[in-house]
Amino acid sequence: MSILKLHYEIDGEDFTRAGEASASVKKRLRQLGVKPDATRKVSIALYEGEINMVIHAHGGDIDVEISPEAVRMVLADRGPGIENIDQAMKEGWSTAPDEVRSLGFGAGMGLPNMKKNSDEMQIETVLGKGTTVTMAVYL
Amino acid sequence: MSPLELAQKLNLSILNEGEGADRELKGIYCCDLLSIVMGRAKADDAWITVMGNLNSIAVAVLADTGCIILSEGMQLDAEAASKASAQGVCVLSSDLPTFELSRKIAEAAGL
């Protein structure tokens, strides 16, 4: 397996398409014969990140690199940034607006799920400029 | 037991058949908040929820649940129905409340 690079532009307005990038990556991993456990970890971590970009940051860009050793994911947005990362990482903390809560979001479990399902995770954020989340799942 | 066998046994409505004949249910999970489901549901669970929107279909695909079962007579909205069909997600529904439905499924499927 050589290194495969995938790029997705995430539309921040279009809720009907949220999750498509993650579903597409999942499909590729399956085709490549990646183990179901690792595939599921990538799917969950990436979906939570993708949804956060749509709900909290008006969309952005996702880059995924699949190598024999790991799946590396970079999610970059130009949203409002995260004021307090420690607080955002706490289970149950959410600033999700009511209209997305009625769709089932806003439990404040997305970032904790990303942490739990990735082997490496890093958040860089600048208020008013945007957030970049980098994650890796080892294969 | 497969989702379709379960549907026949309990007289559940089949909103989308998808992979319903091919999957084997291994557990039951009930919750409506999507990122809790993402964190807690296991692959091949029968996921019982009242959320019949597009995002539920995405969660079922990515968390790899065995099927979605809508309780309380909830229906899929049109966008969700077409996504379920495109992604092969089995979606069933019942008029029963979540607890009653879970109890019956546990009995019927021996879970």
Ligand SMILES: Nc1ncnc2c1ncn2[C@@H]1O[C@H](COP(=O)(O)OP(=O)(O)OP(=O)(O)O)[C@@H](O)[C@H]1O
């Ligand atoms: N990309 C982002 N840009 C700006 N803020 C973010 C971003 N991602 C997360 N946050 C902030 O961190 C909080 C916690 O995120 P988390 O994903 O854990 O929960 P949530 O998205 O609010 O709800 P859930 O993911 O459970 O549906 C969010 O409510 C939001 O305030």
Ligand SMILES: [Mg+2]
């Ligand atoms: Mg989230």
